[in-house]
Amino acid sequence: MRLLRDKVIQEGIVLPSGVLKVDSFLNHQMDPVLMREVGREFSRRFEGEGITKVLTIESSGIAPGIMTALELGVPLIFARKQKSLTLTEDIYVEQVYSFTKRVTSDITVSRKFIAPGERVLIVDDFLANGEAAFGLARIVEQAGASVAGIGIVIEKAFQPGGSRLQEAGYRVDSLVRIASLADGQIVFADES
């Protein structure tokens, strides 16, 4: 997706730790026009899949998720990373390890929002090791629904998440794939 790739080139910052910082347009400050275009692109790629819900995880997945849901004409659900006082029962829970934050979190979705037979599109801002996407997929499957696909804004293709998800049988569509961040340089992989 050209618009997104240009934004990564113009505003992405590679930290010495190898982290790609895109907080000027994706995960702290957000560019709403870019988010709308991301939603349109996911909608275009997954139309015809009979999607009934979009599922993401707080917080950075919500903006691309709501725009995708708007384009597809279905609700968005965002998984929470911990239980809240107003969601104490009737929830699906999966454990997800974050390599960035070095903690394991419970991610939760209320049972009433995913029905058996639904076709769920998972959307997230980043794909690295795939832990969050696998956790979300396990929740969909716990509900007796199926994963129609996994839409990722930026995939770190040098990390194993994309391959692991595809080996597990999921369709993964990443709008931008990064092959390397070595030496502070952003190198893109061929885009689908």
Next chain:
Amino acid sequence: MRLLRDKVIQEGIVLPSGVLKVDSFLNHQMDPVLMREVGREFSRRFEGEGITKVLTIESSGIAPGIMTALELGVPLIFARKQKSLTLTEDIYVEQVYSFTKRVTSDITVSRKFIAPGERVLIVDDFLANGEAAFGLARIVEQAGASVAGIGIVIEKAFQPGGSRLQEAGYRVDSLVRIASLADGQIVFADES
């Protein structure tokens, strides 16, 4: 806002604890068409205020915030409730007490995203005691910017947040105002 009020009537659930649960369309599952209309309504109400940024707080503020930012043609910033590993320096920090969760959190915004002189619209899903809105306003003022207004999706008008914010000089625009949740009944206040 009629569409929102109807949704609260149809889908809002008053828990015995006096909590209004709107997780089917606002803060767990989200209705993207409703979110777009919320964004259009805030944009209509605050047009002419010279707004340069919309500021919200994760997670439930992000969907109404991104739709408002899209309509106003400005970026959205979402404050984080705790420091993340990729945001360790150059941040504004304020403490916010959550009566719902009974914890005090640090909320943080990167200094580089609010410049002196900016006109910031604060958007949030709920207003009860006003702690989050005051915290966000203090961050805007720390930055030398000004608060153009505070747009709230649902105000619990029987709690003191709205009055406290107005007494402090802020313009508060709530799309739906609830006068009472006593005895499990949702009673609306006059809407602005």
